Amino acid sequence: MQAGIAILVFAGLMAVKTTFAAQHVMGGSQGWEESVDFDSWSSDQSFKVGDQLVFKYSGLHSVVELGSETAYKSCDLGTPVNSLSSGNDVVKLSETGTRYFACGTPGHCEQGMKVKVNVVSSDSTAVPSPGSGSSSDSDSSSGHGLRRASIEYMLAVGSLIMGLVWSF
16 A cells, blocks of 8 residues: 555656756856857757746847747847847747747847747657757756756655655
């Protein structure tokens, strides 16, 4: 009986872990800055519905969401879908598809301060392409550290619960 309860608790914790969304800090530890190679950075990420993009930047920058790949490629900031300027902006990825972001400061987009984000279904098993360049050794800089910490916390709580069940 106790083993059965422990298995059910563990299975429940494993099912819950898949519902946690990731926060992707754009540019990793460097943030939303001109020096970041956003193509390489984004190719090391897996963006899923429910995840959040976090743009951290100084007052020299802003975030403009563009409506098309054409606008993205040409850095046409004239008709943005959304404009953000708080320096700590969070964008929720609520549906599948491609989203385009650029810095609204004149000249920055043309210098490469832009990123294309391909959002897949939250139940997708898509992974970043291998050998894409600048992978980070730090989980927290890519945003996956938050998800990993949540999973580790749930496993620790699950172990505690199982220990309590077995002690009775």
